[in-house]
Structures are given as C-alpha cells and as structure tokens.
Amino acid sequence: MLQVHNVSKYIEYGLVRKRKKAIVNNTSFSIQAGETFGLIGESGSGKTTLSRMAIGLLRPDEGAVEFAGYDLYSASRGDSKLLRQKMQMIFQHPDTACNPRKTLLQSIMEPFVLHPTLRKGDDHEQIEEVMNMVGLQPELLRRYPYQVSGGQIQRIVLARALLMNPEFIVLDEPTSMLDVSVQAQILRLLKHIQKQRKMTYLFISHDLDVVNWMSDRVAVMKDGEIVETGTSNKIMKHPTHPYTQKLVQAFLYTDR
Ligand SMILES: Nc1ncnc2c1ncn2[C@@H]1O[C@H](COP(=O)(O)OP(=O)(O)OP(=O)(O)O)[C@@H](O)[C@H]1O
Numbered sequence: 480m481l482q483v484h485n486v487s488k489y490i491e492y493g494l495v496r497k498r499k500k501a502i503v504n505n506t507s508f509s510i511q512a513g514e515t516f517g518l519i520g521e522s523g524s525g526k527t528t529l530s531r532m533a534i535g536l537l538r539p540d541e542g543a544v545e546f547a548g549y550d551l552y553s554a555s556r557g558d559s560k561l562l563r564q565k566m567q568m569i570f571q572h573p574d575t576a577c578n579p580r581k582t583l584l585q586s587i588m589e590p591f592v593l594h595p596t597l598r599k600g601d602d603h604e605q606i607e608e609v610m611n612m613v614g615l616q617p618e619l620l621r622r623y624p625y626q627v628s629g630g631q632i633q634r635i636v637l638a639r640a641l642l643m644n645p646e647f648i649v650l651d652e653p654t655s656m657l658d659v660s661v662q663a664q665i666l667r668l669l670k671h672i673q674k675q676r677k678m679t680y681l682f683i684s685h686d687l688d689v690v691n692w693m694s695d696r697v698a699v700m701k702d703g704e705i706v707e708t709g710t711s712n713k714i715m716k717h718p719t720h721p722y723t724q725k726l727v728q729a730f731l732y733t734d735r
Pocket residue numbers: 490502520521522523524525526527528529685
C-alpha cells in the first residue's frame with residue numbers, strides 16, 4: 480500500500496558557517512494494507528519527519544513515496560486532494576488539536592469544509608456515526624475543547640479523521656499525553672476501529688511496550704535511519720542491532 484524509497488531530509492545549521500545535516504538519511508520501508516507498522520526510536524531520531532514525508536506533508540529532498548500506486552510528490556492536484564483525504568495523521572498533543580475558540584462541533588465539521596464531496600446526505604447522521612464509533616455522546620460536541628478531557632479530545636480527533644474515510648492513518652504518539660488507563664482505552668479503540676474499517680496504521684511511539692502491543696511489524700530508528708525491521712515478536716525476542724538490543728534490555732529491566 481505504501482512504499483517509501485530512499486528518502487532523505489536535510490537541515491541547515493550553524494550561524495556563521497552554514498552546514499547541512501540529514502535528519503532522515505536514505506531511508507526505505509513499506510507497509511502492507513491492513514497492517515500496523517510501528518516506528519520506535521529515541522526522541523529526535525527522525526520518526527515524525529519520516530512519517531510526515533510518508534504521508535505527503537513534507538517533500539523529501541531525495542527519494543520518493545508511493546501510495547496506492549501514486550507517486551505522492553508528483554501526483555496531479557486532483558489526485559493529491561484525493562490522496563490527502565485517504566491519508567490522515569493524528570498527533571500527540573490533544574490540547575492543541577482543536578481550535579480553543581470553536582465548539583467541538585465546528586472543529587469536527589472541518590473535513591466537510593475542506594472536502595465538500597465528503598458530504599453524503601445528512602452531515603449530522605455521519606457525525607453521529609463516527610461519534611458512536613469512538614464511544615462518545617454527540618451532545619458533547621456542543622462544548623469547547625477546555626470543557627472536555629484529553630482522552631475525549633483524542634477520541635474527537637479520531638472521529639474527525641474517520642469522517643474523511645481514510646485508508647491509512649499515521650498515529651504520532653497518540654496516547655503519550657494521556658494517563659495510563661485512558662491510554663489503554665484509546666489503544667483498544669484504535670485496534671477495534673482498524674478492524675471495522677480495514678485501515679492501515681503507521682504507529683509512532685518511544686514506548687516499546689505500546690508499539691509491540693499495537694504493531695504487526697516494527698522498525699527501529701536511530702539518528703535518522705532505520706537500523707532494524709522485524710515482526711514485534713522478533714524485535715522483542717531476537718533483536719540483532721546493538722541499539723535495539725539496548726532498547727529491549729532497558730525495557731525488560733524497567734519496573735512497570
Ligand atoms: N524544521 C526543522 N528545522 C530544524 N531541525 C528540525 C526540523 N524538524 C526536525 N528537526 C530536528 O530533526 C530531528 C528529528 O526530529 P523529529 O521530530 O523527526 O524526531 P522524533 O524522533 O519524531 O522526535 P520525538 O520523539 O521527540 O517527537 C530533531 O533533532 C529535530 O530537532
């Protein structure tokens with residue numbers, strides 16, 4: 480479904496003498512339809528940059544990305560619009576996900592403004608359906624973001640993404656700002672919805688436990704490169720790269 484071919488992204492640094500550094504370096508991976516592909520690595524290893532390139536939000540300096548047979552960065556305007564609808568991204572900060580000056584109903588209606596073709600009959604029926612799917616009462620949408628919890632906002636953000644009928648969602652640390660019990664509920668919900676809607680996920684986290692539970696396959700990132708890819712089981716039980724071995728050791732010996 481998704482093929483990322485040898486992508487790199489560079490930044491310039493240095494105040495006087497400008498130098499160039501790769502924050503993602505010649506990296507490739509592919510994701511099959513219906514699977515959850517986990518991406519793990521320490522803070523700053525390039526996970527978000529790589530995923531933004533994978534979803535068409537950030538043009539790579541080198542390399543290419545193919546989604547459902549389309550080259551993301553050379554697709555026509557019409558195709559790009561359709562692809563943007565099929566690929567959604569959910570971020571880690573629930574508190575900035577919705578405009579604080581708008582009611583949650585106004586926020587959730589945004590996809591209909593951006594993509595009028597999504598309107599299929601009654602807007603409210605479609606909204607009610609996705610709210611039921613994420614386990615929230617539609618009445619909650621009358622409130623403003625500060626009047627609901629972080630877990631509820633994250634469910635609303637998911638409902639808003641579902642309105643677009645996506646085939647592929649990048650989940651960038653979607654539960655890292657939530658407390659542990661809410662985190663478990665959201666992760667279970669994500670799995671349930673994936674089954675119902677037959678979706679594909681790219682799941683980013685620095686929590687090995689969470690990535691392992693969510694993912695079919697996992698890629699380990701270090702310093703802008705994927706150093707190892709394998710099934711969750713293989714990564715946990717037989718890691719081959721020294722960095723993955725360190726990560727798994729640290730995880731096994733942490734009191735939880
Ligand atoms: N626009 C930018 N300009 C300069 N540096 C950047 C930019 N975007 C990212 N970086 C740097 O590139 C590196 C990779 O960032 P990225 O956010 O992709 O890492 P990450 O693995 O997702 O980190 P985290 O887990 O903390 O979110 C970091 O050192 C970051 O500071």
